[in-house]
Amino acid sequence: MAWMAWNWYTAAFFAVIVLLLAVMTMLAVWRPETPRVGILRFPTTRGDRLFVSLIGTAFIYIFWIRFTGGTTMWPAAVLSVIYWGAMFRFA
Amino acid sequence: MEKAINNRAWFFVLPVLVFVLFSSLVPLMTVINYSVQDTMGQNNFFFNGIAWFQNLLDPTTDIGGRFAAALVRNLLFSFVVLLIELPLGVGAALCIPRHGWKVGATLVLIALPLLIPYNVVGTIWQIFARADIGLLGYVLTHLGIAYNDTQDPTSAWATILVMDVWHWTGMVALLAYAGLKSIPDAFYQAARIDGAGRWSVFRNIELPKLQKVLVIAVLLRFMGSFMIYTEPSIVTGGGPGESTSFLSLDLVKIALGQVDLGNGAAMSLVYNLITLTICWVFFTVMTQLDRRKDV
Numbered sequence: 001m002a003w004m005a006w007n008w009y010t011a012a013f014f015a016v017i018v019l020l021l022a023v024m025t026m027l028a029v030w031r032p033e034t035p036r037v038g039i040l041r042f043p044t045t046r047g048d049r050l051f052v053s054l055i056g057t058a059f060i061y062i063f064w065i066r067f068t069g070g071t072t073m074w075p076a077a078v079l080s081v082i083y084w085g086a087m088f089r090f091a
Numbered sequence: 092m093e094k095a096i097n098n099r100a101w102f103f104v105l106p107v108l109v110f111v112l113f114s115s116l117v118p119l120m121t122v123i124n125y126s127v128q129d130t131m132g133q134n135n136f137f138f139n140g141i142a143w144f145q146n147l148l149d150p151t152t153d154i155g156g157r158f159a160a161a162l163v164r165n166l167l168f169s170f171v172v173l174l175i176e177l178p179l180g181v182g183a184a185l186c187i188p189r190h191g192w193k194v195g196a197t198l199v200l201i202a203l204p205l206l207i208p209y210n211v212v213g214t215i216w217q218i219f220a221r222a223d224i225g226l227l228g229y230v231l232t233h234l235g236i237a238y239n240d241t242q243d244p245t246s247a248w249a250t251i252l253v254m255d256v257w258h259w260t261g262m263v264a265l266l267a268y269a270g271l272k273s274i275p276d277a278f279y280q281a282a283r284i285d286g287a288g289r290w291s292v293f294r295n296i297e298l299p300k301l302q303k304v305l306v307i308a309v310l311l312r313f314m315g316s317f318m319i320y321t322e323p324s325i326v327t328g329g330g331p332g333e334s335t336s337f338l339s340l341d342l343v344k345i346a347l348g349q350v351d352l353g354n355g356a357a358m359s360l361v362y363n364l365i366t367l368t369i370c371w372v373f374f375t376v377m378t379q380l381d382r383r384k385d386v
Contacts, residue, residue: 005124005136014120014250042379055371058364066148070141 038091068069126356143357149181154354160354161297161341165317172316175256180263187268201261213325216254244334251335263308310373338362
């Protein structure tokens with residue numbers, strides 16, 4: 001596995017992703033839902049909102065690094081948390 | 092009637108899952124791992140934080156400047172490709188006969204370029220464009236047109252654009268033709284009774300009915316042109332200078348040519364994210380259009 005260059009940071013990242021998928025699957029089994037239409041103007045399920053949140057977070061980080069140089073990253077993290085909240089609440 | 096639930100189907104999906112794991116997931120995870128580390132060789136990696144991404148996203152660095160330029164170049168290329176191929180494809184589809192032996196003959200002729208492997212298409216056009224032995228290059232040069240796809244960026248762009256149009260307009264035409272064939276005759280009869288002209292028929296019947304296939308055509312052609320690699324790599328090799336270095340050409344130069352794993356990994360992740368996002372937007376728009384029409 002050495003060629004895959006594992007390290008704790010990305011391992012934790014993948015673990016969180018796997019955990020999120022597992023939680024989503026269990027929620028889908030035990031708490032089924034119907035899609036709802038929010039500020040995105042199309043019906044979204046929990047999975048859609050998670051996807052939009054993940055993609056959006058990536059772009060928040062990219063634009064933060066692009067326009068501030070990325071010397072401090074915590075404001076991007078705060079922005080992402082707000083964005084996640086907004087997506088899961090209003091999307 | 093209650094449907095029996097049988098989860099045995101999951102076992103049949105298993106081989107595909109294993110295949111996807113090794114063909115996509117493991118490499119993708121490796122790329123993510125590379126993107127936050129640096130190496131001195133011998134598989135010894137050390138953590139490098141977000142330095143590769145800072146490097147990539149800063150247009151004043153070498154890699155950052157190349158990435159920004161390639162991204163703009165690639166978006167422009169995809170835009171022009173769509174602008175030419177969609178109207179041309181639909182126009183061609185309207186001209187394809189609807190009945191008789193001519194249908195098969197035309198469809199085969201139109202589909203021919205689609206059957207040629209990418210690198211062969213590149214080789215064909217590379218030779219075609221040469222001023223000494225290539226028909227196109229020779230004729231243009233002897234007509235007094237300053238054409239040289241290895242030294243003049245405009246010629247190189249024109250060659251690659253025309254090559255892509257030659258290669259892929261057939262697919263748009265086939266999709267549009269399938270869409271046109273699915274319009275019932277009743278629509279045309281009604282239009283004839285109303286005295287609609289050719290343009291009116293196209294505008295009010297054919298174009299709305301083609302919407303779905305056109306969205307698919309846009310999706311396929313956007314992705315194809317946004318990820319284009321083989322043909323320009325053979326025809327121009329990304330040159331002259333950097334003028335036809337699209338994203339994937341630049342990525343291969345960085346990741347494989349310079350074996351710059353960190354920069355290559357960061358670049359491919361951002362590239363991948365852009366592609367994924369655009370794909371998702373297209374997909375969402377497509378399914379929403381379907382939904383609104385069904386309601």
